[in-house]
Amino acid sequence: MAWLYLIIGGLFEVGFTIFLKYSENFSRLWPSVGFVICIASSFLLLNKAVTMGLPIGTAYAIWTGIGAAGATIAGIILFKEPAAFWRLFFLFMLIFSIVGLKVVSK
Template identity: 40%
Template sequence: MSPYVLLAAAIAAEVTGTVSLKYAEGFTRLLPSAVVVVGYGTAFYLLAQVLKAGLPVGVVYAIWSAIGVALVAVIGAVFLGERMNFTMVVGLVLIIGGVVLLELGVGK
């Protein structure tokens, strides 16, 4: 399987775990707490497989964390009623732009 497909799955698992933290209420609710643990466990396992496939750790972590941050912020704004303003959007664009530049630099 492509390491980038595994990375996308790792990101999805991490975002699922992070969003579930909101509903776990300090790990006092069983189902959301289980989703957090399984989500993070799956994310780290898949991330390890991506690194095993030979992709550079700096680039992989940058992609994983930046896309995760952006997705959680968007999910929070769209589905959880959290506020998002212009400054926050610019920050997310800068994070994604930085990751793109890292990826472009690997090929040189």
């Protein structure tokens, strides 16, 4: 169950980065509200996963990895950021590393 909390927390991290972009420096109300809800949910779920027994180093690395990978993918899809070969190569390396941490963790 801790892994599920961690993954959902990572997805909320992706959400808060998207809302951060849409908030336009917190000048737009609803994206700013979405940011606050997502960031609070993300941290609460990370905390829940860690208190349920996941090692903090592993949990934090996976949580931030999900956020980084998800934000990069969202940037490419939603904000037309470049999808250059090396950017995608290192994105896949990051995802591979996240999966690797999950596989070798108890």
